[in-house]
Amino acid sequence: MRRGRVRLIKTLRQRMVEASEHERFEQAAQLRDAMRTVQTLHDRQQKMATAELGHRDVFGLKRGPAGVAVQIFQVRSGRVVERVELGTEQEREGFSRAIAATSDGEVLAAAIQQFYELRGAPPEIHAPAEPDEREAIEEYLSARAGRRVKILVPQRGEKRGFVDLANRNAALAYQTRFNQARAAQYDALETLQHVLSLPTLPRRIECFDISTIQGSETVASMVVCEDGRMRRSDYRKYRIRGVGRSVPDTHERNDASTSSGEEAPLRRSVLDTREGYGPSASAGGDEVALRRSVQDTRERYGASASAAGRGAPAEVRNDDFEAMHEVVLRRYRKLLELGGPFPDLVLIDGGKGQLSAAYAALEELGLANLVAIGIAKKEELLFTRDRDDAIALAPTDPALLLIQRIRDEAHRFAVTFHRRARTMRDLRSELDHVTGIGPRRRKTLLTTFGSLAGVRRATREELAAVVGPKTADAVLAFFASRP
Structure with a gap:
């Protein structure tokens, strides 16, 4: 290490300059810190050389959700003669949870047992914490070395300072090994776990958003974030019809087209859910209970007053709560049928009212143990079931930024689906009376031309290529008869 110090610092400096030129300032700062660490280690070596520390190995550790990094300084005659890094690979399935x-x-x-499998142990091993089965490991290493080997956890002085230095090097190796961006994502998840007092790291987060304009074509979206990354293959979208009105019994995948198949009443779906997972009740009782639950929610959290203050009719806010209840009910009823996977955290785009509606659905399914939070627009406050006051995180807090990113993605996905639903509705209403145009051809026209205006602008040849010459003539005649 002594021979390569100058070369290492030169390499780090070159990489730092390159990172700065490409505006990767966070990486440049990490490389700067690495240079300082190398120099600090060199200075420490000079001091330790006169401290008569003898032969020992010093372990440093950084453990995080992305994996583990271990640094070992091999000290001989008071000098660091070698630095060894051990690490784990985070891509192994199930590794992060383990x-x-x-x-x-x-x-x-x-780490200690692995490190000394092929090498002898020095008289002392210094570690930042006491290893499990310390005495058994000491006995094993002593037998192999033919002399006593002790594992110590220094608490103060130069020895503790050297352990702290090894820990800092392990932290730097962790950032490098698992990529700064990925490590930062896990840091945000750890912060979120601490702020919300979650029992486990919220590695899988499912977020719901409702999109509607004055109650028209209400739709919902559900997006998934896993380990800080969006899993688009797990996105779902839902058409909402409301209590007492018909809704599709299945949800749509991200890549699925709009369902036009058989629909089932929400009232019946609620009843079926209770029959499968809890006490049964009459269909009428389900509807009344759900309406009462929504009304209680509105009264408790002042939804009517806040809605009126924004100029929105109270029934629109009511529909918003019912829509949230419906989509959460449908989502997790389906997961119960499929056997999961269930999220570590449910994120609701909305305040206390929407959150209460979501919990009402979870309780109906016997899933009240799932943790859900709401994030209010504008104020960007977090709401939980167990706290009367909202949680306010700093605007730059990584946990809040992660939540905002997930919420914004759910909103984007819902708005995109809502726009498509409105376009499909307009196209359907306009073309319902055109001979030869049924649901399948309406869908084909929308997919091909994008909108009703696109169909109107299409030439006969373009239409004929999609629906055939006879139907193309019927479409052209229809638009010609309308100004």
């Missing part, structure tokens, strides 16, 4: 369930002691025990 790491989250371990302790520092477990990781250190595994």
Whole structure:
């Protein structure tokens, strides 16, 4: 390490300059810190050389959701003669959850045993925490070395300072190994876990958003964020019809087209859910109970007053709560049928009213143990079921930025679906009386030309290529008869 110090600093400086030129300032700062660490280590070596520390290995550890990084300084005659890095690969299936369930002691025990499989141990091993089964490991290493080997956890002085230095190097290796951006995502998840007092890291987050204009063509979206990354293959979209009106019994995948198949009453779907997972009730009782639940929610959180203050009719806000209740009910009823996977956190785009409606659906399914939070627009406050006051995070807090990113994606997905639903409705209403145009051809026309205006602008040849010459003539005649 002593021989390569100058070369290492030169390499780090070149990479730092390159990162700065490409405006990767966070990476440049990391490289700057790495240079400082190398220099600090060199300075420490000079001090330790006169401290008669003898032969020992010093372990440093950084453990996070992305994986584990371990740094070992091999000190001989008071000088660091070698630095060894051990690490784990985060891409192994199920690895992150396994790491989250371990302790520092477990990781250190595994690292020490692995490190000394093919090499002898010095008289002392310094670690930042006591490894599990320390005495057994000491006995094993002593037997192999033919002398006593001790594992110590320094608490103060130069020895503790050297352990802290190894820990800092392990943290730097963690950032490098698992990529700064990915590590930052996990840091945001850890912050979110702490702020919300969650039992586990919220690795899978499902977010719901409702999109409607004065109650017209109400739709909902559900997006998924896993390990800080959006999983578009798991996105779902829903058509909402409301209590007592018909709704599709299945949801639509991200890549699915608008369903035009058989529809089933929401009232019946609620009853079916209760028959499958809880006490049965009459269909009328379900509808009344749901309406009462929504009304209680509005009265408790002042939804009517806030809606009136914004100039929105109270029934629109009522529909918003009912829509949230419906989509959460349908989503997790389906997951119960499929056996999961269930999210670690449910995110609701809305305040206390929408959150209460979501929890009402979860309780109907016996899933009240799922944790859900709401995020209010404009104020960007977080609402939970267990706290009367809202949680306000700093605008630059990584946890809030992650939540906003997920919420904005759910909103984008819902608005896109809503726009498509309106376009499909307009196209359907305009072409309902055209001979030869049924649901399948309406869908084909929309897919091909994008909108009713696109169909209107199409030439006979373009229309004929999609629906045939006879139907193309009928479409042209229809538009010619309308100004």
